[in-house]
Amino acid sequence: MMSLYAIQLECLIATWGIVLLLVDAFTPIPNKRLVGYMAAGFVAVALLYSFAIQPVAEPFFHGMFRLDPFALYFKRLFLLALAVVLLMAAEFSPRIESGVAEFYALLMFCAVGMLMTASVNDFILLFVSLELVTITLYVLASYLRRQLPSLEAGTKYLILGALASGFTVYGIAYIFGTTGTTNFDRLADLLRSQAGTPAPAFVFGMLLVLTGLGFKISSVPLQVWTPDVYQGAPTPVTAFLVVGSKAAGFALLLRVLYAGLLPVSMVWNTLIAVLAGATLLYGNLGAIPQRNIKRLLGYSSIGHAGYMLMGVSAVNALGAGAVLFYLGQYAFTNLCAFLAIIAVTAATRSDEIPSFSGLGKRSPILGLALFLSMMSLAGVPPLSGFFGKFQLFAAVVQRAQTDSSYYLLALIGAAAVVISLYFYLGVGRAIYLQEAEDASPIVVSKPMRFGLYVCMAAMIGIGIFQRPLVHASIVAAKIFPLH
Amino acid sequence: MDILLTIAVLLPLIAAFVAFLLPAKNPKAIRALALFATGVSLLITLTLFASFDRTKSGYQFVHSISWLPSYGCSLKFGVDGISMTLLLLVGFVSFCGAFVSSEIHEREKEYYILFLALATGISGTFCTMDLFFFYFFYEMAVIPMYLLIGMWGSLPPGKHGRTKEYATMKLTLYLTAGAVLALIGLLAIYFAGGTLDIERLQHNVVLARTTQTIAFPCLLFGFGFLASMWPFHTWSPLGYAAAPTAASMMHAGVLKKLGAYGIIRLALPLLPEGARHWANLLAVLACFNILYAGWAALTQRDWKFVIGYSSVSHMGYVLLGIATLNVVGVSGAVLLMFAHGVMAALTFSLIGFFYHQTHNRFVPDLSGLARKIPFVGVCMVMAVMASSGLPGFANFASEVLVFLGSWQQGSTLFRVATICAVWGIVVTATYLLWAVRTSFFGPFDEKWSMLKDAVSFRQKFPYALLLAVLLTVGFYPRLLTDIIRQSVATSVVSHLSTSSEATAASAITASNSRATP
Amino acid sequence: MNHLIYMYGTDWGMGRFPICSVWILLFSPLVAAALITLVTGKNKALSAALSIGAILLSFTLSLRLFWLFAFKGIQHQPHPFPWLVIGNSVRIEFGMTTDALALLMLLVVTGVGSAIHFYSLGYMKGDPGFSRFFACMSLFTFSMLGIVISSNFIQIFIFWELVGVSSYLLIGFWFEKPSAAEAGKKAFLTTRIGDVGMMLGILLLWSHAHTFEFAELKARLPSLDLSIGTLALIGVLIFTGAMGKSAQVPLHVWLPDAMEGPTPVSALIHAATMVAAGVYMLCRVSWLILPSETALWLIAWIGGITALMAASIAIAQNDIKRILAYSTLSQLGYMVMAVGLGGPTQAMFHLTTHAFFKALLFLGAGSVIIALHHEQDIWKMGGLWKKTPITFWTFVIGTLALAGVPPLSGFYSKDEILLLAFERNQPLFLIAVATAFLTAYYMGREVFVVFCGKPRDQHAYDHAHESPLVMTAPLIFLALFSIITGWYSKVPDFLGPPHEAERHSLLLTGGLIAVPVFGFIVALRLYWKPDPSDAPVKAALGKLWTLVENKYYFDELYHWIIKYVQGTIATTCDVFDRWILQRLGIGGLSVGTGLLGRTVRLLQTGSISGYAFFFGLGATVIIYYVVVR
Amino acid sequence: MNVHDILFYCFSIAMLVCGFLVIFSRNPVASALFLVLLFVFLAGLFVLLEAFFIAAIQVLVYAGAVMVLFLFVIMLLDIKASERRKFRALGVAGGIAVAAAFVWELKIILARPIKPLSVGSQELRGGLEQVVKPLFANYMLPFEVTALLLLVAMIGVVLLSRKELK
């Protein structure tokens, strides 16, 4: 029974997904949107409910599943993302030819997978839940199956994703083979017990796993798919990729590195630092010439993966907390951006940046929302992104006190900030400084408005009153033996 | 009493939020709100200045709200002599800026919101005693500037061959680059010093040499970007030229001072080793600012570019004063920051006054305006005289102090630097008098017969106020220098009292039997 | 030390009348200026009244102080007021020196000043900028008085700058005249160049003595044991300041152009007082200069050269005021030379006398100009003595005084200087004599051409008329003084260390009297005719004439320097800024980043196989670096 | 050199050859058929490793279901000859290079014999219960998740491959 307590959220969402499938049979087409709002509302309730769940110290399911603060932090994050993405999906539903309710349902199943990843404490469960997320996203990415971009995105995501999971599982095999366990805690104990540098075969496996996870968080060298898939996939799915799937990837990465592989951190932290630098540069440089906003956000999400990897590579409590905080605010920021984008593209039928020009006049609320989210992504106070970056830089500089080569990473980060500001302001310029060719105002539905207000409030609120989220993230990061 | 300071700082931001809620249909109300907010915070600042204890050297009116316990970070405001002076500057300039903003006639709501946010950002940076919030406010001033210039600015074509979008983008990127660079240094200080509280850092923390050598260049160049230190100055004339009047005032007047303030407040006292190591380079760069920018200004034809370059060259004096690392020089630098701030604001507001009517600010195109707009002409002549260091205006006192300080520093390099600086005054006078003579004197050109002078009190007020400030401080500089000196001596120079300073001081105490009447 | 002479009291002086009187004396003109600008600008009469009242007040007060000092031996010296204090290292005070030197100068300034203020009432009548004129005049008076009573270097520098600006404003008074605006600018900048040197001198001195106070420095100078070089350098640097203000070669170019200003301005500022400020300052700090031979030598020669050069230029000028301007130059040269020869006393004496007769001459010229409705070319005048008798006779008196004909004041003061030169430096003596001759000659030329002969412009002549009383009264007043000032031969002694000149042979004195007379005779021969002309002289001098006519091509030289040297530097900076720094540096950086972005993008081929290859490659590379190596 | 070893070498070599042919045979159908063989030989290796349960699953699921699916799709789409164009030299070179590099690294890595940090107590005699019991005891959760995953797959396939509904 205790174990059911552990997975209650997963069960809740899964059942609701199945219920949706049934409901679908009895709802006429026009009400599909309503169903979406209902689903979103339900998830929101679940989100609120999740705050009633208390973390539990010891693991469940023979040590492969944890319900610690870290897990809860991420579960809430995923629920939030799911709720807003469902809202988007509802807005988006007119553009889905067939199977709207299935769309909602799949999103929920995907979320179940993510909820799992938050608690994963064992490589087998890691693989399975990761696959649940990924395979669902294959379907979702190629959901608009009569539009080539969507299909293309789906195919790319499918093949490269499968390749990545091939790497992952092969790596798992080697980790299992060289240590004889798949459980993170056990792994950590064993590694701690063993003296000297780990066996090359083990490191080999570790690296393959990391590369595989790198695919999910789209870090170098497995980042190339990101822009294409983000551009092609249906916008709600893109949002889910940015917010959910990336967060899931980081949840796993943090677990694996900090819970499982911490004793051998000397082997991997340099690697992560280098990858962070490379990812930062790749994402931000590549974004400069972009004209399509979804593609731009694709590149920018690579860049942000780089920022967060900075925090990961610092291997200190500050860094872990910073990454968690960053993911939290990143969710709000991106959701805000994508809400705005969906609303605009619904009117303009184009997600090229020029089609956003004059948005500030056409629809002040959308313009403001998009502008604020861009600025938050760029890390400008008083928005949440600013404090996120501040913490990440702090983590790196703290690390640099002992290993001054990290100053270099900080400098790369600084350069990245400047570059990123350039292309984010490119969007901002379109919104406020340029004139629209047709100045017809854009109507925004009430739920949409609500969502936008919530996200904006969150962005500004977190940016100014950082305390609650910082506290939460620190508590969540405490589970790792970092200092 | 202490809460007043916090109010003075945050009032504009609060007003901005209120304005956000007000309907855009009623610009009058929003404008009134902006005037009210800036005016009240100016009044509060003046009261604070009046009740400022001139005998104490530490921070006063300290008010602190615990913000982020995990970082030991708290929203803590407090002023010492230096920041008090600069807070006054912000008060005057932002009030006058709000005043002259009446020229804005489209999207007032957004305009005033951004303007107020900008004001808080700047004054917050000057008053905060917490590293995090220092950086927070510092960065917060950047984006409003971007929009202010981008949405309400104007950049007539010229040899620069740029658009206002380019200008504002360049400005924003420069400022951010500087900010992030500085951030690294600040964080290094934080981790080495173990606290975010600037006062604590200043008093009982001595940072390791390695940290200093790494962190100081970060701060120096990071803040140098904002202080338009050569060769990182190119954003600034362009930015001013493109900005709307009030934005140029705020920017040339106060925003630019943030950089120098950062160096004085953080870099010098916290990283004395680094400071001594880099002082000479700073002095050289300062000379480049002074002369190079001055000569460049000689070739400008657009009023705003002339003034833009001149403000770059004036920042050179500030940097030189900082580089001297002695009480006289640094005090001079601080006073000059104040004086130049007011002067630049005055000049830009005057340019704005006639540009708003002529839509032309190319010096050769204008001629004999003084007949048509005598009041503005007189103010402009006075502003120009102030800027070229005429006694009676605050600028003179501060420049003299800078000269004295830099001469007192003693090394040959600084002697040469001083000579350059003194020569810089002639260069300044050359281009400023040229500009005034060309566009205000000489035969009146009939095509400007539509010009209207400032007649009503409302129109004259901001210019009169700024001039009054300049003259008051110019006639009695001790109004500010006393408190500046207190703080500079105790909280800046005491950390890096170089040998030359020490000897000079001893020699003087020996000589000045009547030092204290 | 001058603690002793703080007569009364403790505070800087709102205590008893005699002390605060010094402050009133100084500030009343400033108050007048402020009031006129802020309040009474509209009301011309009231403005003029304010300004004149102010200067009269100063005049009476300075008379009183002088009287007290000279006959009661009381000196009022208020406590200094600390104006700018930074710890121990910098202490700039606002003090008052009221010693003999200052008092004499006060008298000159306020006395001549009052006369000229009155005169301006008539001269500026009906000018739209009437009030502005008087405001500026008062501002100038204030600044000039400030220089006179300054007690330390920074203070004197402050007022130094202030007179500079007020002269800028007054020269450019008719700012719509491009030439006037230009002249103002030129004057300001040229003097500024001198000020740079002065500022550096002050800094250098301060870095050794750590004080700016004259009294203190004077007392401590010996104990500082400065090296000869330093001393000389300080002296020269300080002197550059004087060079700018007193228009010594090579910084003399601004003074002739300054004649663009209204004539009273030329009389007050560019003849009587401000231009003499340099000389005054040199006398004030003579203790600093006298010890250094080098400095003295340089000063003396520059003075001499200026004197001769200006005099020679004056013979070829056609503008009634420019001739006077050049004569001012050469007289200033005399004074500076006197200082350089170690005779500040003589310099001050000549300064005093010169102030009166030169002001007189200018006012006379002004009266002529008014009479001919702003005609300034002497070749368009002639035979005016019948029409404007008062102007004529006063002008003649001034001329004689200037030329140094006994018993007028000029004779005594100039005589002192010539004798000094005779003792100390023979070559300079010859130069001085030559100058004296030229002075007599060109003044004679002016008088004869302007007042004698038959009118060359009949129409103008017919409409010419004598100026009103408000203008002629000052003329008479000044004429009186230019006669008598010299007699009161105690002036030099009164100025302190009487210079023990052994009685010279009558021959020398006689010669000195003969020189100007000879000059007049030459002028008489050449220009005492119905329609005089320069033709014979031109013919006689040939190339020399064109040289002096073009003022030795100084303006052209400076123009060339400004155009080519400064212009080149400026353009270089500008080009460097726009092309190297912005386009190449920043532009290059941004373009480079952009290109980097585009190159990075090239990985994004969109082909799955390519991506897969990238994956595999990345993985293998990572494994290679982490494990295999 | 006993039977076991011989079988190992036969199976491995055969399997690798099949793998090679899967990749390099022009006709997808051929590739598919070689893939079946590959699976079978792999099953053989599993048997050698005494993992009978896995071997069985391998044959059932892969050689059975998956391959049928592949063949079915191939037939359904009947790839035209034009599809079977020649390989790109660049692609081949890249692929082989990466593969070679990978193998080379693996050889170097495996040069050091692997001694696991922990080993089990008793030999695996790959009977069902040895595998299945933990599957339903310790690994219940992944099992359930897999079930959900299959559901998702089902929905996905239905949605993606059904004919357009007007």
Next chain:
Amino acid sequence: MTTAITLNDYLIVSGLLFALGIAGIIIRRNALVIYMALEINLNAANLALVAFSKFNKLVDGQILAFFIIAIAAAEVAVGLAIIVALYRRKQTVSVDELTTMRL
């Protein structure tokens, strides 16, 4: 029965198989064949797992192999469905055609 075949031999074989898989993915343009290559990758992993579990005397390897097989089946189903959809839309399964979104 005793055998000379060591763990390394199995690992080498699986490594070769994995390498083959990667090579296949990079070389082939036909989505179906690429998909087969992906399956090869998973099988290589399976081989390694089973070998490890044999030599470590731990069953977890086989369990994971089991899950991999099951999931692979699902993946194949979804993947093929996508490919079919792609073919319906574009009449091709060559991934060279899928480069509309690039740079």
